[in-house]
Amino acid sequence: MEHYHMNLTLRVWRQRNRNEAGRFETYKVNDISSEMSFLEMIDVLNEKLIREGEDPITFDHDCREGICGSCSMVIDGRPHGPWKGTTTCQLHMRAFKDGDAITIEPFRADSFPVIKDLMVDRRAFDRIIQAGGYVSVNTGNAVDGNAIPIEKDHADNAFSAATCIGCGACVAACKNSSAMLFVSAKVSHLSLLPQGSPERAQRVTSMVAQMDKEGFGSCTNTYACEAECPKEISVLNIARLNREYLTASLSGD
Secondary structure, three states: OOOEEEEEEEEEEEEOOOOOOOOOEEEEEEEEEOEEEHHHHHHHHHHHHOOOOOOOOOOOOOOOOOOOOOOOOOOOOOEOOOOOOHHHHHHEEEOOOOOOOOEEOOOOOOOOOOOOOOOEOOOOHHHHHHHHOOOOOOOOOOOOOOOOOHHHHHHHHHHHHHOOOOOHHHHHOOOEEEEEHHHHEEEEEEEHHHOOOOOOOOOHHHHHHHHHOOOOEEOOOOOOHHHOOOOOOHHHHHHHHHHHHHHHHHHHO
16 A cells, blocks of 8 residues: 655634634644554654643544543544544544545534543433343353354344444434434344343333433434444444333333
8 A cells, every 4th residue: 555645734623721712723644654643643643742831732532442431533524534444543534635635523412521621521321321221131250152052143132232332323323413313223233132131121211211211312214323433333223222221111121
């Protein structure tokens, strides 16, 4: 693959805190390698800002391996940028070309208030998980992995749902800031497994109630969430969530 360098114009959202109005600021970065990751490019800009005595751009990151989901940015209008099935930290600068102007902003949702610049508060997702995204088990020795037979289709679907990293791209992509894809993934991967069966009804009602309490919008089936999800979680999980919720409602649990 050809390796090249580029000069770029970055239009970056700067916001001191959640109480102050934000604005876009324009920066130039030069001699950016096509082999850099997007976050490395931001690092280069921040080093330049620090040398010039300016406040560096705040952004969230941790693993830089596409695992933790904290690298939440909207790049040219798309959560995590132009590559499909990719987190921001795994996006590389070869996705862009010399002379490009790139707009970088935080995830936009009332339920994800801006902390500073490109960092948002996604603790609403944590509270949804705390409401029911777990199984209660007796402590003791670990159960043998093959002790409970599970149909392969159920195991495969549960595994696919469990790949959700809770980054919030689905919320940022949705015109209503809906969290249905996230919640449905967390409900699905437990409801499909026998270990999740005892708390099945309580789980879905509690998690949906918390989702509504956090102020996330409703789903209108535009599938933008699936299109922008870095783990390509299927909207079929939303249908499964709706069935789970209806069943729990009818059972009176």
